[in-house]
Amino acid sequence: MSDEKESVVGASLISEDRNGVRTLTLHRPQRKNAIDRALWVALRDALDAAGHDPAVRVLVITGAGGAFCSGADIAEPDPTHPVDKMRRLTDVALLLHELPIPTIAKVNGVAVGAGWNLALGCDLVVATPESRFSQIFARRGLSVDLGGSWLLPKLVGLQQAKRLALLTEMIDAEQARALNLVTWVVPESEVDEFVLELAARLVAGPPVALAQTKALLNEGADRTLRDALASEARAQAVNFATADAAEAFAAFAEKRDPEFTGRWSVSGRAVPL
Structure with missing residues (x-):
């Protein structure tokens, strides 16, 4: 609708x-x-x-x-x-x-x-x-x-x-x-x-991950590689705390399209890199 x-x-x-x-x-x-x-x-x-x-x-x-x-x-x-x-x-x-x-x-x-x-x-x-x-x-x-x-x-x-x-x-x-x-x-x-x-x-993309990626690319133009890698690590920690990361892996395993929401979701489940 x-x-x-x-x-x-x-x-x-x-x-x-x-x-x-x-x-x-x-x-x-x-x-x-x-x-x-x-x-x-x-x-x-x-x-x-x-x-x-x-x-x-x-x-x-x-x-x-x-x-x-x-x-x-x-x-x-x-x-x-x-x-x-x-x-x-x-x-x-x-x-x-x-x-x-x-x-x-x-x-x-x-x-x-x-x-x-x-x-x-x-x-x-x-x-x-x-x-x-x-x-x-x-x-x-x-x-x-x-x-x-x-x-x-x-x-x-x-x-x-x-x-x-x-x-x-x-x-x-x-x-x-x-x-x-x-x-x-x-x-x-x-x-x-x-x-x-x-x-x-x-x-249709994961809103939190897209926001993190956009910020990283904008900031990376003015930073050293060491700075960029540190920022990337912090951003991934934020992404792993959303439901979207787990949803993406589940959708891949189930051979379906993921449904991204950006919802905050912290659990004990490990997300592989």
């Missing part, structure tokens, strides 16, 4: 729940979903809520009206002090990066500036052949933000990151995929179904 619910978080963000998947749709199509003050606040609150809702197993971020996001809306007047403006961006970037659930960016149309870095902050990026990307900041007299200075070098290396940020080139989806900035390129007519199936696969 489908558990479906839709709500509007402010006038410019639509939240929809369906079978453990929460989809956040940036909804300012008249501005190609450029993010103004109200949308930054709504997005921050929605990410925080998703991270604290046990019913949400996967988060999808997308845009309305044939565009993903054209970045921060610098055309809208905002009297907020620049420090407070950047704090809003910082909150969104950190909340997205640290969400304990898998995240998917469904990129339709343009994703530029902070809009592109919002997509790059997700764990997986699905684009269409019509998608276009640019680190447009320098054209506006600005430097990279929303985590781009950290994300880009890790994803493409320092030299290619400088190329994208300094030259502000607009690249297409295939170029982005070649640079490891897009995970899949899917025809526009198939992208909705593709993301639904991808999200369903993630929902």
Whole structure:
């Protein structure tokens, strides 16, 4: 049975729940979903809520009206002090990066500036052949933000990151995929179904183990091998204390698909490595 619910978080963000998947749709199509003050606040609150809702197993971020996001809306007047403006961006970037659930960016149309870095902050990026990307900041007299200075070098290396940020080139989806900035390129007519199936696969996974794995991969990029091994050992101890580990081994022995819940369950039964 489908558990479906839709709500509007402010006038410019639509939240929809369906079978453990929460989809956040940036909804300012008249501005190609450029993010103004109200949308930054709504997005921050929605990410925080998703991270604290046990019913949400996967988060999808997308845009309305044939565009993903054209970045921060610098055309809208905002009297907020620049420090407070950047704090809003910082909150969104950190909340997205640290969400304990898998995240998917469904990129339709343009994703530029902070809009592109919002997509790059997700764990997986699905684009269409019509998608276009640019680190447009320098054209506006600005430097990279929303985590781009950290994300880009890790994803493409320092030299290619400088190329994208300094030259502000607009690249297409295939170029982005070649640079490891897009995970899949899917025809526009198939992208909705593709993301639904991808999200369903993630929902079916063990939530605690996926959260541990995501955190380990995020942290491992900045750690020594010794640090990473210590973190992995701690994470496995958490996994062994869930019902999912025993369920996985039982399902394997019984030749059936496991049913993962993330439920805490400590017993005397040993789980083999």
